[in-house]
Amino acid sequence: MGFLDKVFKRNKELGYSFDLDFMDLFAKKSERIHMKRLAIETCISFLARTVSQTEFRVKNGSEYVRNELYYRLNTRPNKNMTASTFWQKFISKLIYDNEVLVIQANDGDLLIADDFYHKKYAVYEDRFTDVIVRDYEFKDSFKQSEVIHLKYGNEKLSNLLDSLFYDYGDLFGYILKGQKRKNQLRATVDMDMLAAKSGEKQAKLQEFIDNMYEAVEKKDVAIIPQQPGFEYKEQSGNGIAGQSVDEINKVTGGYLDQVAVAIGIPPSLIRGDMADVEKQTKNYMFFSVSPLLKKIKEESDVKFFTKKELLNGNCIETRKPSYRDIFDLATAVDKLVSSGVFNGNEVRSELGKETTDEQIHKEYFITKNYQSGKEAIEGGDNE
Template identity: 30%
Template sequence: MGMISKLKQNFFHRSINDIEQYYCSLENDYVYRELAIEMCIDIIANAMLKVDFRTYEKNKRVKNEMYYRLNVSPNGKQNSSEFYKELIRKLFYDNEVLIVSPSAANSELYIADDFSCDDRALKPSKFSGVQIDGYLLNRTFDEDEVIYLKLSDAKTIGLINSYYASYGKLLSAAINNYKRTNARRYVLKGDLFSPQDRSGQSKVNKMMTDQFKAFMEADNAGAAYLLQDSFELQDFSDKAKADSRDIKNLFDDVLDTTAAAMHVPKGILKGDIAGLSDQIDSFLMFCIHPIVALISDEFNLKLFEMDEYLAGNFVKADTTSIKETDITAMATALDKLFAIGAVSVNDVSEKVGTDPIDEDWANKRYVTKNYQEAKLMIENQDSKGGDKDDEKEQPKQIRI
């Protein structure tokens, strides 16, 4: 028997109720896996929205057209939030993302829905069959004309699906066990004469079910059932009720495994605020920073030649805005950084979220008079003189 014949026999000959139950069971098994994956992707995508891609020319920060494309509007149909959410979702589901500019006349960036890659070992790859929003581009792209991102050698989502293929059966079994254990079961005894065939029994069962329906439904505030003298109703329901904690624990296992595979701390995924600062640091180190480095490195590779990059033309990603910090908690650290000339006034303004000052002095860096070269300090102490015998007995102490 061919595959089509089996499908017709096993599927199309079922009743409407059987088909609905079949799809419902598939949806229940699928939704838990998708929920865990989508929760992780949403957290990663939201963090990526806080990344500031900065553009530099001759080691000086500038805001040019590429800055606008990377941070405001990659193309005429998407803003940066929509763009990066689509990028992260495709990067994890497909393990690769192709970004192209359909026309050489502008620098708009579009994420390809589908494409074919002619990967060559020692020659540049070719990309053809590129589709954007269902529109097929009638051209082939060389490797240096596209931004091609590949997450890893192994497809993370595919591995999660393989894991869930076996573990999901335990979750489905726990759900079914919960339903069976908490179901109400009754036996009605009495002189009920009916034909002893399948059709007759089916009609009797349907009649009794319709009569008991209002009595059994939990949504009803109250219900009554008329039980005749010749009938006896016995409750065969399980006395020990199942706890939904078993289902919750199994789903937690799915969340933990998915979070570990996608490098999202499980505390962040579940909304646990205990040790939140350490969790965010781990999230940035093992999840966000590698993705940001993947994006910025690819843009630097494709946009700049080696001589241009070494001359100070590059794209740099700033991830410091991802972690929210109280301005009062940063005051001491910013004051120290400003005192040693590490940041300017406008740099401090940017860190705390205020507008920069349009003055030259606000972009300069200052150092307090408390700091000078250690060599000068030693020379100043030597010029003052001292007891040479004391100097031999103990080393010089330099006060900084």
């Protein structure tokens, strides 16, 4: 029995030691988690800020109307959020959690769910239960037709980023430790233990050593008085080679680039590079922002309008934020109108401006440069 007691005691000690090792490993990982949070917040916020500048216009046939729905989508979705804040949170949850749920309260407020349970059916409408907004849980269940529910991809982005961070986090930690060791202050202390046999003398010696280390660590100039039986020798860094700060920045930047690529943002835009910025922005708007806005439009159309209303021309249209100055397009606009391809209202619609009832914006014009020789001559004779 005594032998078994020793075995059980030894196993208990091993388990306790393992727990300490695990907690130490977790703490080390947590110290480097800022690299992951910085990359994710930078990329998701970048995309969310872009989408939040979108204007969601309500189209009633051939006209655009400013009604309650327009107000909810563009000004005040609910009592506690502006439209820009609402859409930033919407995009953040959609990308990081892979899905987002928006419900409509009894007073018309649009609320983003922080948590919910999605019950799926094969031939019936899906239902959403246990919907939590902030600290309030809704008791009712919501049908698929009563909510805005979007999924971003086939797999949670957070799972991909976690696996990617595992390798980058280790590499970042190794480089950071090497950089700390590079210029680390190192010293040795020689003590005559015969001079500190008593407990009182040992306590005073320990206090002296603690004060000395604190002075060396925190003060620019530290004066250490010589003590009998005590000698302090500083070894400095001994020329230990380590990675430069540039290596740390490269690892951090590499992880940031991988996160940006996963979301669909050109890394050069995140870094603020000025080379080919217009081309990169165009690709970003076409391949990342436009598909995301199309998902939001399609989901909003079927939830805010009936089938009959949609067939009659009622829908939600998204006006994307323009990345080009309207004056830079003046020459192209002139060519489109003067060639008779577009009228004024059609050009205004493409530029994101509302159409007008002015007759001049409804007519088509063809200048002499685009007329045939006979038409140009006849036009000249008439004039």
